[in-house]
Amino acid sequence: MTLTQNRITDLFAQKSERLLNVYFTAGFPHLDDTLTILRGLQAAGVDLVEIGMPYSDPVADGETIQKSNGKALDNGMSLKTLFVQLADCREEISVPILLMGYINPVLQFGVENFCKKCQEVGVDGVILPDLPLDLFLDEYAETFREYGILNVHLITPQTSESRIRLIDDESDGFIYMVSSASITGSTKGISESMQTYFERIQAMNLQNPRLIGFGINDHETFDTASQYANGAIVGSAFIRHLDENGTSPESIHEFVQTIRA
Amino acid sequence: MQTTLEPQTSFEVTDKGFYGHFGGAFIPEMLYPNVEELRQNYLKIIADPAFQAEFWQLLEDYVGRPTPLFLAKRLSEKIGATVYLKREDLCHTGAHKVNNTIGQILVAQRLGKKRIVAETGAGQHGVATATVCALMGLECIVYMGSIDMERQKPNVDRMRMLGATVVPATSGSQTLKDATNEAMRHWINNPVDTHYIIGSVVGPHPYPDMVARFQSVISQETRKQLFAKVGRENPDYVVACVGGGSNAAGMFYHYLNEPSVRLVAAEAAGQGVTSGYSAATTALGKPGVLHGSRTILMQTEDGQVTEPYSISAGLDYPGIGPLHAHLFESGRGDFYAITDDEALQAGFQLSKLEGIIPALESAHALAALEKMNLKPSDIVVVCLSGRGDKDLNTYSKHL
Numbered sequence: 202m203t204l205t206q207n208r209i210t211d212l213f214a215q216k217s218e219r220l221l222n223v224y225f226t227a228g229f230p231h232l233d234d235t236l237t238i239l240r241g242l243q244a245a246g247v248d249l250v251e252i253g254m255p256y257s258d259p260v261a262d263g264e265t266i267q268k269s270n271g272k273a274l275d276n277g278m279s280l281k282t283l284f285v286q287l288a289d290c291r292e293e294i295s296v297p298i299l300l301m302g303y304i305n306p307v308l309q310f311g312v313e314n315f316c317k318k319c320q321e322v323g324v325d326g327v328i329l330p331d332l333p334l335d336l337f338l339d340e341y342a343e344t345f346r347e348y349g350i351l352n353v354h355l356i357t358p359q360t361s362e363s364r365i366r367l368i369d370d371e372s373d374g375f376i377y378m379v380s381s382a383s384i385t386g387s388t389k390g391i392s393e394s395m396q397t398y399f400e401r402i403q404a405m406n407l408q409n410p411r412l413i414g415f416g417i418n419d420h421e422t423f424d425t426a427s428q429y430a431n432g433a434i435v436g437s438a439f440i441r442h443l444d445e446n447g448t449s450p451e452s453i454h455e456f457v458q459t460i461r462a
Numbered sequence: 463m464q465t466t467l468e469p470q471t472s473f474e475v476t477d478k479g480f481y482g483h484f485g486g487a488f489i490p491e492m493l494y495p496n497v498e499e500l501r502q503n504y505l506k507i508i509a510d511p512a513f514q515a516e517f518w519q520l521l522e523d524y525v526g527r528p529t530p531l532f533l534a535k536r537l538s539e540k541i542g543a544t545v546y547l548k549r550e551d552l553c554h555t556g557a558h559k560v561n562n563t564i565g566q567i568l569v570a571q572r573l574g575k576k577r578i579v580a581e582t583g584a585g586q587h588g589v590a591t592a593t594v595c596a597l598m599g600l601e602c603i604v605y606m607g608s609i610d611m612e613r614q615k616p617n618v619d620r621m622r623m624l625g626a627t628v629v630p631a632t633s634g635s636q637t638l639k640d641a642t643n644e645a646m647r648h649w650i651n652n653p654v655d656t657h658y659i660i661g662s663v664v665g666p667h668p669y670p671d672m673v674a675r676f677q678s679v680i681s682q683e684t685r686k687q688l689f690a691k692v693g694r695e696n697p698d699y700v701v702a703c704v705g706g707g708s709n710a711a712g713m714f715y716h717y718l719n720e721p722s723v724r725l726v727a728a729e730a731a732g733q734g735v736t737s738g739y740s741a742a743t744t745a746l747g748k749p750g751v752l753h754g755s756r757t758i759l760m761q762t763e764d765g766q767v768t769e770p771y772s773i774s775a776g777l778d779y780p781g782i783g784p785l786h787a788h789l790f791e792s793g794r795g796d797f798y799a800i801t802d803d804e805a806l807q808a809g810f811q812l813s814k815l816e817g818i819i820p821a822l823e824s825a826h827a828l829a830a831l832e833k834m835n836l837k838p839s840d841i842v843v844v845c846l847s848g849r850g851d852k853d854l855n856t857y858s859k860h861l
């Protein structure tokens with residue numbers, strides 16, 4: 202599947218190693234932090250940014266992101282508010298932006314309306330873990346394509362080879378490799394069996410670039426993941442950092458430095 | 463309430479797991495292999511004669527089936543129609559939940575699973591799961607909202623006595639919805655050796671269909687028993703409470719394609735549908751996705767799931783199974799919202815008139831009788847889904 206160019210495909214055309222994608226939850230720690238954090242991450246030189254759309258029931262997330270979602274909702278964050286906050290972001294933000302979240306708030310917003318808004322404000326792609334591939338293809342792929350919004354699909358250590366091939370065929374942008382059988386926020390490091398899985402996927406020579414996420418929380422895990430894929434995604438560790446150290450440019454810069462070293 | 467009946471509506475689940483607009487399998491990729499394994503195998507496993515033999519034997523010798531169909535004479539007089547009670551409260555462990563856990567534990571064994579995870583609200587499904595795990599020697603982990611652990615303490619003790627590990631769900635509202643989230647997270651973290659025994663006709667396909675099949679024994683027996691008593695298999699109404707909707711799915715199952723039988727569902731209105739403290743999903747909800755299926759869901763305008771409330775922990779859930787969402791949307795089912803007070807009164811009434819203390823959940827179904835405009839010639843079967851022992855604390859506050 203090929204799509205009109207966008208910032209994500211452009212990025213991967215230019216750079217294929219050690220890409221750093223950082224996740225944060227919109228509305229956390231404070232309702233109006235979205236632009237501050239985006240600026241901080243861009244200034245610190247991250248390659249992609251994933252903005253979490255908070256949800257009441259994030260089943261694929263561990264405690265840290267559950268809490269940031271809850272706090273963000275308490276702060277009053279919603280998709281409507283997020284799109285207002287992002288309305289002019291492309292005047293200053295050039296890194297590719299993905300929205301990450303669960304399908305129900307998107308359904309209530311209206312899938313077409315959502316895609317249209319993404320296009321308007323300059324969101325390049327989305328990650329919706331509980332919208333599985335077949336349902337996406339049956340019901341929504343056309344709308345996403347019409348508005349030039351990439352939908353990034355996940356694979357896990359348990360995903361069969363034939364399904365990985367299918368996902369590779371139906372993906373554009375990149376493939377999100379979930380590092381192990383787990384929810385987000387694991388701090389167990391990268392085990393040998395995870396490396397075996399990374400090698401297995403590496404040997405498949407997929408068409409799409411791959412980023413490894415879940416459990417990437419420091420320089421060592423970022424480094425290891427980057428040996429087997431085009432880069433990695435950091436989420437819970439950044440949320441914890443924001444919670445403890447705040448959203449100042451220095452704080453964000455320091456975090457990105459420790460990951461990249 | 464909708465009344466238009468689409469002709470020839472099929473109430474069978476489609477290949478992709480849909481009932482009309484509702485159902486499907488909205489699951490993260492992490493759960494895909496497990497759910498797909500189940501989807502590819504459940505019908506084959508259930509159809510296997512060895513499975514059938516073991517399932518029926520256990521329902522008979524262990525659960526105590528068939529459960530009686532009891533003519534509630536004094537209640538009938540009071541209501542002004544002929545009322546039969548399908549006595550699921552007499553099942554081993556005290557509710558219909560065990561019909562499903564027996565079926566699913568046999569499926570889990572055949573899939574080679576070593577460990578069972580489950581969620582529970584009132585604790586009835588947790589107890590029914592812990593029971594079959596003890597019976598089969600499988601490890602059992604039950605997630606239960608920490609608020610529910612307090613209000614259903616005896617069931618927590620029962621689960622522990624049966625050897626299960628009960629884990630408090632401390633996120634969100636700390637009730638059934640959150641326990642379900644935690645059970646799903648546990649399953650994501652343990653994808654290979656663990657089977658998730660969902661306790662109602664909710665969750666991703668094939669769960670709603672699989673659970674409905676295991677609970678369908680309720681209407682299967684009812685048809686035979688009613689025929690033996692009154693010479694007809696079809697009553698005018700079948701009535702059941704709906705939390706997720708498993709006892710209702712079982713009570714409705716063999717009547718789905720019998721248009722002369724009205725299907726009546728009682729939802730929990732809590733302190734009143736518009737009070738802000740309610741779990742009346744069809745009255746308050748909109749289509750949405752929760753716990754893996756598209757259904758009717760209580761939610762905010764922004765698609766955040768709202769916290770339900772009911773005096774009965776087993777009905778304290780913001781969604782309903784996709785089959786019921788379809789019955790509601792198509793007009794095949796009549797949905798009534800029953801308040802806490804109405805349920806309590808119906809519970810006290812049955813106790814005094816028939817010597818049967820019903821579960822608070824089942825009391826909602828009994829309370830619907832008062833709202834149905836029944837004629838003296840009507841024959842009604844109410845699914846008495848469970849017994850009230852677990853609710854004595856609550857009842858005694860209102861004595």
Ligand SMILES: Cc1ncc(COP(=O)(O)O)c(C=O)c1O
Pocket residue numbers: 557558583584585586587661662663703704705706707708709710775776777821823824847848849
């Ligand atoms: C006795 C009883 N009835 C009904 C229910 C509600 O579940 P369902 O709607 O799946 O039958 C419960 C749930 O705990 C229960 O314990």
